[in-house]
Amino acid sequence: MNKGKLIVIEGSDGSGKATQTKKLFERLTAEGHKVRQVSFPDYDSPASSPVKMYLNGDFGKHADDVDAYAASTFYAVDRYASFKMHWKAAYDDGEIILADRYTTSNMVHQAVKIVDNVERDNFLDWLDDFEYIKLKLPRPDLVIFLDMPPKISEKLISERNHSDIHEKDFEYLHRCYDSYQNLAQKLHWYTIKCSAGNQPRTVEDIHKDIFDTLSQNIF
Secondary structure (H helix, E strand, O other): OOOOEEEEEEEOOOOOHHHHHHHHHHHHHHOOOOEEEEEOOOOOOHHHHHHHHHHHOOOOOOHHHOOHHHHHHHHHHHHHHHHHHHHHHHHHOOOEEEEEOOHHHHHHHOHHHOOOHHHHHHHHHHHHHHHHHHOOOOOOOEEEEEEOOHHHHHHHHHOOOOOOHHHHOHHHHHHHHHHHHHHHHHOOOEEEEOEEOOEEOOHHHHHHHHHHHHHHHOO
16 A cells, blocks of 8 residues: 655745645545645644643743754654554555644744754754654655745734734744745745735635645645
């Protein structure tokens, strides 16, 4: 039995990842594909408790208060539990797994805490080895980066009822956006522009670009 395909939807907070992942799941399911949708962090799992404490500010009120390596282990354990308990069997049976965030988020959100370029590259190498080699989590077959500029994301986030320590720190979000753009180019992620001028593109237009990218590279 061939392994399944792991498709990751990435992007800054407020970029529409959850909306687009759900829309893609519904379309692929309607077309007869076997699809499983997952989201990270998995807030329904006990394994996400350290992540929730971190985002709630229990370990420090700012993202930079928690070391990149420490924070990455919180997310990696949550991801490992999700894989082993909820979607490994489906993936092994050849199903498509759609992930709203993945290891790729750790690459962005934690690497920005490291200023020195050499140290940052060392962290990225460590993270790759830790999650994909040591924990044996599957590598994505396709990563799609939803490119929503921070000025638009900030407005969308401000309309929410609750924000975590990442979402409240707009300077941090700007740094993450720059990191997303750099890593997307370096690691050959597929970039989907989510705005035209100073306005977000429609959900339908973005979805069309995502589906076209998937069709050209997976099917």
